[in-house]
Amino acid sequence: MLIFGLSGGAQAVSLPAAAAAATQQSSPDKDAGANSSKPTVADKKAAYAALANILQNDQSRQELIDQLRHASASPSNSAPPTLTPPAATAEDKTVLDNVTDVSRRYGGEFSAKIQQLHNTIINSPHKTFNQQTFINALSHFLMLAVALFGFYLLICRLASPIYRFMGRWGRHKNDERTSWLQLPAAIIGAFIIDLLLLTLAIFIGQILSNYLNDGNRTIMRQQGLFLNAFALIEFFKAVLRLIFCPRFxxxxxxxxxxxxASYWSTRLSWLSGLIGYGLLVVVPIIGNQINQQVAAVANVVIMGMITVWAIWLILHNRRNIQRELNALADRSLTFFAFFIRAFAFIWHWLACIYFVTLFFLSVFNPGNSLQFMMAATVRTLVTILSGALVSGILTRWIGKTIILSAELQRHYPELQKRVNGWVKMMLKLARSLTVFAVILLLLNAWQVFDLWHWLSAGPGERLVDVTIRVVLILILSAVGWTLLASLIENRLASDSYGRPMPSARTRTLLTLFRNALAVIISTITIMILLSEIGVNIAPLLAGAGALGLAISFGSQTLVKDIITGVFIQFENGMNTGDLVTIGAITGTVERMSIRSVGVRQDTGAYHIIPWSSITTFANFVRGIGSFVANYDVDRREDVERVNQTLQAAVAELMENKDIRAMVIGQPSFAGLVGLSDRAFTVRVSFTTQPLKQWTVRFALDGMVKKHFDAAEIKAPHQTVQVMQTGNDASFNAAGAVLPAPE
Structure with missing residues (x-):
């Protein structure tokens, strides 16, 4: 790159020119022509960037030094040595290096723009000012402007009754709460009418321009600039009227x-008018009629004054707008309230950055800056309004509930709740995607990055493809789980045709199966989703296998609990609600999981018993209940009379319909089953419905006591034998047996 500077003798060659010449493989004549040509700004930038990349790397910098020393040591009469720019080796850059590169890049571009503006003001060619031509052009320009503004104001006044009618109609429908579509339709319709009137005014302005140009091409060009500025500015004012609508x-x-509304509409209209007509009309006319130096200075002065005024206006109303935005957030939905409060916190910074950016763009690129800012602003407003509309509709749908028919709710009790849950989740996902799309469109509107190229090629295309597949997988998983769970819940509930409730065993097994199904579907769905987003699930599966093996060795008791519980359930050993005795614990089964059973005693104590600790257990609700009643009477009573009295008590008990419904078959009388020195025992046994044996037994005891008392059948008396060990004559040597005190 520096060889031409070394071999040129007294002639100095700039680095950009040398870089441009070094990149050309041509004859010496062409090289001389390249050396004599003035390098462009792009050539300078390329040379600076290439040299910076070479000097930044240690290896390439040392290689360049070696080549320079070799070139300096060559004889003066020899051919100019060729320098090969060393390739900068790729190396990892730190965050600070990246920030430095970006700062250097944009700082260089900013410096180049400042230099370009300086050259425009200082070195632009002067043009002789012709007063007569200027006055002639100005008169024709003013005639067109006055005629066009007068016509546009007239047709806007004539359309005022239409706007009033549409406003009253939309507001009346909205106040009646009959429909919420009329008011937005009226607002959009008024905006469309505004655009149609603007189109008509531009058409009439074009016709007037054809008659008011005096056949002069310069006047035609200036009037064309005015018509373009008029269309652009009035379109922006139409958007302001859509937002603020001060007159209606x-x-x-x-x-x-x-x-x-009138305050902001007036000031923003004046601001847009000054910026638009200043940049698109005044500055080009000054540059055409006077010279470019005055036009550049006028551009800087106009935009500087407008920028200062705009920033003062923003900071002056910062707190008022922040307060109004917070009040709007309080009236809005929760989803929108977050974004409105965040915007209220930083809106003044964004507005100041907007006008500062407009100032620099208008100074550096006065021809296209306003069109770019206006187009970006309109696209931003349209994007935000569209995103807010779609998000608002989705938010309203999220708040609604799908009501299924009564027949479906009877057959599938949890289906309505589950469907509403999945639908709300999908709507929230769609709302999040809407917010993401709005952010991408806003970045694309301000040309931060090319959205359409990003979507058509590269990571954007892959992201869209992966997102679609992920959503489809989630939908299929949700549908599959909903159908299977609903079928299981249908078996767990009785139907409208009188189908009885399933047994406790069936309910327990179906519940366990539903829980296992949920775990399986969730695991498979997560694995498929990880595979779709590019995660290699093979190590996860291998790791899961190794982890499962380790857990199996360390949790043998847990595995034993699960296996024992499964076999007990398949054998219908116990179910929820059964009265059981497990070891020393007797109580009601309240909960059964895959690892343990929960038993509640009559004292209120709740016991959690692992399945593996259960060796034997008793279930009181399997098939039947039974009990054996033994009654002891005095030995001196007549056996036949006692049996008859007992049979009479049982017969009277069986006349009770409630008790009889609990008894299966007939009671069994065993007669005399025990004999002692003081009493004998009679027995009767009952077979009852499960868990009804205690009710029947208590009723039987009461009835037997009643009949035994009526028949004066005595219970055995306890006796006490007293043995005499002294010489008292009142007792014989064998002692005496006395009855126990009453």
Missing amino acids: PDLRPFHLSNER
Whole structure:
């Protein structure tokens, strides 16, 4: 790159020119021509970037030094040595290096723009000012402007009754709460009419321009600039009228007072008018009629004054707008309230950055800056409004509930709740995707990155493809789980045709199966999703296998609990609600999981018993209940009379319909089953419905006591034998047996 500077003798060659010449493989004549040509700004940038990359790397810098020393040591009469720019080796850059590169890049571009502006002001060719031509062009320009503005104001006044009617109609329908579509339709319709009137005014302006140009091409060009500026500025004002609508409050989409709406509409209209007509009309006419130096200075002065005024206006109203935005957030839905409060916190910074950016763009690129800012602004507003509309609709749908028919709710009790849950989750996902799309569109509107190229090739295309497949997988998993779970819940509930409730065993097994199904579907879905987003699940599966093997060795008791519980359930050993005795614990089964059973005693104590600790257990609700009743009577009573009395008590008990419904078959009388020195025992046994044996037994005891008392059948008396060990004559040597005290 520096060889031409070394071999040129007294002639100095700049680095950009040398870089441009070094990249050309041509004859010496062409090289001399390249050396004599002035390098462009792009050549300078390329040379600076290439040299910076070479000097930044240690290896390439040392290689360049070696080549320079070799070139300096060559004889003066020899051919110029050729320098091969060393390739900069790739190396990892730190965050600080990246920030430095970006700062250097944009700083260089900013410096180049400043230099370009300086050259425009200082070195632009002067042009002789012709007063007569200027006055002639100005008169024709003013005639067109006055005629066009007059016509546009006239047709806007004539359309005022239409706007009032549409506002009253939309607001009346909205106040009646009959439909919420009329007011947005009226607002959009008024905006469309505004655009149609603007189109008509531009058409009439073009016709007037054909008659008011005096056949002069310069006047035609200036009038064309005015018509373009008029179309652009009035379109922006139409957007302002759509937002603030100061003259027709019924068409105002936001809750603003008439004073605030008129305040902001007037100032923003004046601001847009000054910027638009200043940049698109005044500055080009000055540059054409006077010279470029005055036009550049006028551009800087106009935009500087407008930028200062705009920033003062923003900072002056910062707190008022922040307060109004917070009030709007309080009236909005929760989803929108977050974004509105965040915007209220930083809106003044964004507005200041907007006008500062407009200032620099208008100074550096006055021809296209305003069109770019206006187009980006309109696209931003349209994107935000569209995203807010779609998000608002989705938010309203999220708040609604799908009501299934009564027949479906009877057959599938949890189906409505489950369907609403999945639908709300999908709507929230769609709302999140809407917010993401709005952010991408906003970045694309300001040319931060090329959205359409990103979507058509590269990571954007893959992201869209993966997102679609992930959503489809989630939908299929949700549908599959909903159908299977609903079928299981249908078996767990009785139907409208009188189908009885399933047994406790069936309910327990179906519940366990539903839980296992949920775990299986969730695991498979997660694995498929990880595979779709590019995660290699082979190590996960291998790791899961190794982890499962380790867990199996360390949790043998847990595995034993699960296996024992499964076999007990398949054998229908116990179910929820059964009265059981497990070891020393007797109580009601309240909960059964895959690892343990929960038993509640009559004292209120709750016991959790692992399945593996159960060796034997008793279940009181399997098939039947039974009990054996033994009654002891005095030995001196007549056996036949006692049996007859007992049979009479049982017969009277069986006449009770409630008790009889609990008894299966007939009671069995065993007669005399025990004999002692003081009493004998009679027995009767009952077979009852499960868990009804205690009720029947208590009723039987009461009935037997009643009959035994009526028949004066005595229970055995306890006796006490007293043995005499002294010489008292009142007792014989064998002692005496005395009855126990009553």
